[in-house]
Amino acid sequence: MFERRLSTHLDWSLLVAVLAIAIIGIVMIFSATGGASREYWTQIYAVVLGLGALVVCLVIDYRTLVDKAHWIYLALVLALLAVLLFGVVRGGSRRWLDLGVFNLQPSEFAKAGLALILAKLLGDVRRASPSMQDLFLAVALTAGPLLLIANEPDLGTAVTLLPVLGVIVFAAGLPVRYLGIAAVVAVVSAPVAWMFALQDYQKERIVTFLAPEQDARGAGYQQIQARITVGSGGVTGKGFMKGTQGQLRFLPVAHNDFIFSVLAEEQGFVGVVVALGLYFFVIIRSLDAARLSKDRVGAYLVLGVLACFMFQVVYNITMSAGLAPVKGLTLPLLSYGGSSMIATLAGFGLILNVRMRRFTN
Amino acid sequence: MRIGAFGVVEDRRRLQSRITALRVVISVIFVLLLGGFWFFQVFQHAKFREMAENNHQRTLPLRAPRGVMFDRHGEVLVENRASFNISIMREHSRDLDRTMRLLAKVTGADEAGMRETVERHRREPSYRPIVVVQDATLAQVAAVTARRLDFELPDVVVQQVPTRRYPADALGAHLLGYVGEASEQQVADGGVATGTVMGQSGLERTYNQILMGTDGARRVVVNSVGREIRTLDEEAPTEGRRVQLTLDASMQRAAEEGFRTTGYWGSAVVLEPASGDVLTLVSLPAYDPNAFAAGIDKATWQQLNTDELRPLQNRAIQGRYSPGSTFKVVMATAALEEGVITPETKIFCAGGGTFYGRFFQCLGHHGWMDVRHALEKSCNTFFYTVGNQLGVDRIHDWSEKLGLATKSGVDLPNEVESIIPSTAWKLQRTGERWYPGETISVAIGQGQVSVTPMSMAVMMASVARGQRVTPRLVKATSNGGTWEPVQNPTAAAPVTLKPDTVSAVHDGLWMAVNGAGTAVRAKIAGRDVAGKTGTAQVISLQGRQRARGNGKDLRDHGWFVFMVPKDNPELAGVIFAEHSEHGYLAAPIARHIIETYYARKEGRPLPVMPAVPGTPGFTAPPPPTRAVAGGDDEGGLR
The missing domain is CATH 3.40.710.10 (DD-peptidase/beta-lactamase superfamily)
Known part of the structure; x- marks a missing residue:
């Protein structure tokens, strides 16, 4: 399966950049949780396990995986159903399966699974752009896991499936006018949704985002604190483990959702430039993998995996600076979270896989 | 086949252009993010640094004990005891209304009176604590402290302050006088801040200047629920001068x-x-x-x-x-x-x-x-x-x-x-x-x-x-050492x-x-x-x-x-x-x-x-x- 010469085509620079971000994450978790905490060790184990998953996703030819995508997809849907039936409840939502040794969050793996099945679906199409039937099927395949995850409830993770769908159909040649129609529908439906579909607390969140000072206690408080955290870091930062905002808990879930704020506070603008640069490098390098892919299936697979990564990175970093409504969306590779780390590294295994096999038949 | 081949090439080209579009979009987003961080971290750094300091640093006044009064034979007439004041620091309030409601509930204090007190001090700087429960009982202190550990009431501070203790039988009440918060007039006359406790009657008033002493201050680091983490610096208060009365x-x-x-x-x-x-x-x-x-x-x-x-x-x-x-x-x-x-x-x-x-x-x-x-x-x-x-x-x-x-x-x-x-x-x-x-x-x-x-x-x-x-x-008066006689x-x-x-x-x-x-x-x-x-x-x-x-x-x-x-x-x-x-x-x-x-x-x-x-x-x-x-x-x- 794995031929020695393949390693010469492996994108080592992307792998190193990904690992660099993961290590920065471990260091920041060490700081945010006040030392060698339980979270710190969990994250280290997750990186080790994730590297294992990365290797597995790398050595199996991606075409084999895509070929078996419907089985993988089915397994994930069953896992998500199992979560709803037997899942572990934490913090008011049912997201985890208790595997004895650790708790697994299947929704994190649903992203890559969805990318595989959509790549299979649209990569096999021989037409210049996908047919209506293909589109409906793609939407339905996305809606299944999305609704299951939204029911946990975990709206944040559920929403990350949408970029996977969007980017793959976009790459598959969805006519631009469809995109235009989708945008118009979104704009028109927003007030309608505001009036009828949104719950009060959801409206509140949006209002809070627009005027954080109005609600200085709840979500608005977090947003203001996020800005203070980032802004007070300055150019060079307050120093490792010396950030007052994160260390004294003015910022909630600092090791998780707001890990990038902690980085900005303690390492300053310099640290932000380094971290943003690494993420940017990883994304551009992954887009290259899609561009260089031997076939469309590989390109779609890379773009699908990358789509939810990009979406989460951009959204979380924007939120970390207090520039987006606070949502429970983690920063891949940097935030604390075992399943997320393993799934993300597995996803990069797929990306590396596609690039590595660009010359093979 | 030919057409098909052409179609594949065409398709390939479109895929490439769409990937390029994604690259452009993501580049623009990253430039914007970098600009945002630059704006907060470099351009507005001073403002946010001050806000962060306000968040975690608090200056707590340390009230100086007033001078002890003795009778002519050295019997203590007026001294100080430790008491607890519960105050609200509005600067740290996220919801003042809720704080007052909760505080009144846990302390059993009169909520209307509390609101009145806060209203009276409304125009003062928000970093100055407003005392809402004076001489709190230990039960009240315990109730408030417990709530603070529950991440509530981050804007409430409990301070230990020296409070005057007069003879239990009100001996010489008019002579010794009493103390109270500075009146609006006294504040307007200058020299004292609102909330200062000063002599309002009797000897407490006549000799207020020497009895009062000098308040100190302590700058502390607190966490998000207001718990003190460590002291940055402290300026100890100076006790007021001791006064020996001619009284027997x-x-x-x-x-x-x-x-x-x-x-x-x-x-x-x-x-x-x-x-x-x-x-x-x-x-x-x-x-x-x-x-x-x-x-x-x-x-x-x-x-x-x-x-x-x-x-x-x-x-x-x-x-x-x-x-x-x-x-x-x-x-x-x-x-x-x-x-x-x-x-x-x-x-x-x-x-x-x-x-x-x-x-x-x-x-x-x-x-x-x-x-x-x-x-x-x-x-x-x-x-x-x-x-x-x-x-x-x-x-x-x-x-x-x-x-x-x-x-x-x-x-x-x-x-x-x-x-x-x-x-x-x-x-x-x-x-x-x-x-x-x-x-x-x-x-x-x-x-x-x-x-x-x-x-x-x-x-x-x-x-x-x-x-x-x-x-x-x-x-005579004294700062704790020898008595300095007062001239006849x-x-x-x-x-x-x-x-x-x-x-x-x-x-x-x-x-x-x-x-x-x-x-x-x-x-x-x-x-x-x-x-x-x-x-x-x-x-x-x-x-x-x-x-x-x-x-x-x-x-x-x-x-x-x-x-x-x-x-x-x-x-x-x-x-x-x-x-x-x-x-x-x-x-x-x-x-x-x-x-x-x-x-x-x-x-x-x-x-x-x-x-x-x-x-x-x-x-x-x-x-x-x-x-x-x-x-x-x-x-x-x-």
């Missing part, structure tokens, strides 16, 4: 016991003639200064202010009463000093005398009287005659020289002036000239004569010493009396107590007590008819002025007992003070005040307890 606590206690036992309200002032030291200063009824120490509640304050007995008034320096026959001490002194009479001059009393066409009565037919016997028997005729010869202006002048007119100058706030009329005074006040007939009433301490107990005490001390005395309350105040106009005057007046007063006089109840075997009783009319006879039945107590006040011993007196003072009708009923209080003084001086056990027959405090013998006898006196007065 045991005599003060004896005097107050005397009033309780007899069942009178009133005032007592005892001075040491040689120094002007105030040994005793009583005003009753009193209030409990402890009620003010941690912020007085509205109801109590209202009640103190509307009470008809006026417990907040310091009768010793703010109550003005007609001196009655005690004024004859001034008359005798003035007449002897002016040479109107000699100690041997005799005047005939036939039960009164006619002056300016009107008959003025004496209480007896005393026959030939010299000044000594006139004082002993309190002969009106003698003093009518002498007064007529002196004229009102010389009476006024000598009153002033003896410290009876004007203020005594004692170091207490809000003293009122005693009034001894003169021709100029009347002209200025009413625009009318003085009628010589009015002088005859003045001669026996009636008419317009109106004096404070303190000024009477100063007059007696001056007569006792033969020299004008100025009273003082503070002997100098008399406004030093006056020295002739030895003949002194001995004649002293003799007369001695005879009043030890001879056939009116003040035998003050007599102490082996002690040459000299004294004079007096009765102050509360209302004229005609007025009494009119006012009958309106419920007001119209019975006369009783005075007793004294000095002991007769030669080179060690004590001089005055007892003023409201509505006691007879001065001699006030004399036993003086007697008890004097006995206490000698017992203390000679190291004997302090005497216990016996019940006095004829007073409201006297119940059928034997009285069950003194406390009950004292407690009955309110009923007895009404």
